[in-house]
Amino acid sequence: MIANDPNHVNETVRNFINNSINIDGLGDDENLFESGIVNSLFAVQLMTFVERSFGIEIGMEDLDVENFKSVSATAAFINRKSAGKAP
Amino acid sequence: MNAFLTREQNSKYAEFQEFAAAHVEPFAGEWDRAQKIPGSAVSLLGQAGYLGASIPSEYGGKGWDVVTFGLLNEALGRIDSAFTGVLTVQAMVSTALLKWGTDEQRRKWLPPLAKGEVIGAFALTEPGAGSAIQSLATGLKQRDGDDGLILSGEKQWITCGQFAGVFLVFGKLDQKPLACLVPRNSVGLEIEPIQDLMGFRAAGLARLRFNDVEIPSANVVGKPGFGLSHVAPVGLQFGRISTSCSALGLLRGCFEESTSYAASRRIGESRVGDLGMIQSLIAKMGADLEASKLLCWSACRAEDDHLPETFTKTFIAKYFTSRAAVRAASDAVQIRGASGCHESSPVARYYRGAKIMEIIEGTTQVHEIILGKGFVQDAVRRQLTRRREVSH
Secondary structure, X not given: OOOOOHHHHHHHHHHHHHXXXXXOOOOOOOOOOOOOOOOOOXXXXXXXXXXXXXXXXXXXHHOOHHHHOOHHHHHHHHHHHHHOOOO | OOOOOOHHHHHHHHHHHHHHHHHOOOOHHHHHHHOOOOHHHHHHHHHOOHHHOOOOHHHOOOOOOHHHHHHHHHHHXXXXXXXXXXXXXXXXXXXXHHHHOOHHHHHHHHHHHHHOOOOEEEEOOEOOEOOOHHHOOOEEEEOOOOOOEEEEEEEEEEOOOXXXXXXXXXXXXXXXXXXXXXXXXXXXXXXXXXXXXXXXHHHOOEEEEEEEEEEOHHHEXXXXXXXXXXXXXXXHHHHHHHHHHHHHHHHHHHHHHHHHHHHHOEEOOEEHHHOHHHHHHHHHHHHHHHHHHHHHHHHHHHHHOOOOOHHHHHHHXXXXXXXXXXXXXXXXXHHHHHHHHOOOOHHHHHHHHHHHHOOOOOOHHHHHHHHHHHHHHHHHHHHHHHHHHHHO
16 A cells, blocks of 8 residues: 555656556546546556555545546545545 | 365355256256256356345455456356356346446445345346447336336347346436336236257346336436446446356366366277377367366456456456357267267256357347457557657
8 A cells, every 4th residue: 555645646647547557647637437538447457556556545425526536636545545635 | 186276166166066066967967958047057156145245245245356256157157058158147237336326326236136036137238239238228217206227128038038137227317327127026027938059058148128117216327428438337347247257167167077088988909098189179179178267267266366468368368268168069979979969968958058158148249349449449550659769
């Protein structure tokens, strides 16, 4: 489990997503799902990665495209979840 | 003792093999001919706790790790892949509920699933949508006056559909994929048995027709829009693990039947196993068995460790093992000659069942597309990374 320093969270998420796609220069705010650069399995792979790396449990209440649509959104979700704040 | 497994896993594996020898092996041929697993046999699975293998103890399940679940599937699949079909679909429905069900859904359904009082079936495939699940036609619409839904459509090739007590059904609400629980006694649900499969004959497949079935909002699993991206993959992952390990069991059955025959059957002064041509077939079978075993157990361990690469490992395990099972079953029949073509030998049933393993839970071709694309993309990413490093 990785310590939840917000900068570290962003970098960790960006690294995982960069390793899951094959384009260069992905912006932190680029929509991963609208641009079609991720495959059909990516959603659950991202979920598994987030749960394991940050020790959080993603539940039904977290199922919102806004939480995972980009590097920034995912990092923000992780930070909120870790801090126990409501989305 | 197998060094790859813990002492507890080895002990459980031995228990599962004893169960299979006592309660499945004497009857598997009869079940296949009748195209039916008797309710008493399914009850035995429930009484042994095997239908709740992956369900946590707080819901009455065994809470076993995934490696142990895989060993259970392998031991039973060694005898009859149709019987492991019950384990497969039970795990698919229960893991989807564990992850995405509401507290109420978990409390209501997981205890009877764990005890085997209810069998769950995973209703995804349709007459017009098998590999291409994005093309689902089963539709839901809002019910007038409240937040319930109305379900219409058709599902096909639903394992254990003939006797399941609850179905996890996938459809679309306003083009958003959604999953919902449909009890067997729902008004408007028609269940039609599918008979005469070439293999897997006792697995109780069915066609389901939903004629304006009313779905209370409390039966929706997950949220609209996430049915195929999040709910289905959790269930399908366990479906692939179960099928991989069941195919491993079938492969093991082919190997053990073949080596036993080769060691005992005589041709003149020699054994069949002394013939180079037979040794060649058995060598390939044995190597495939060892490789499949390691791939399956590695996939199970990755799932236990919640690794993101568990999905790729499971695809590889299912792809390799199911194809190896088909090869092994063909060669097992060949080694036995005429007797392998007769139902008095289990290899005849293995031959028919192995092909099914290559098609269910994702065909070989779908796996090749996913894995091939993934491996190429990995190479593209490595090249991008190297270019970035050089430019810096």
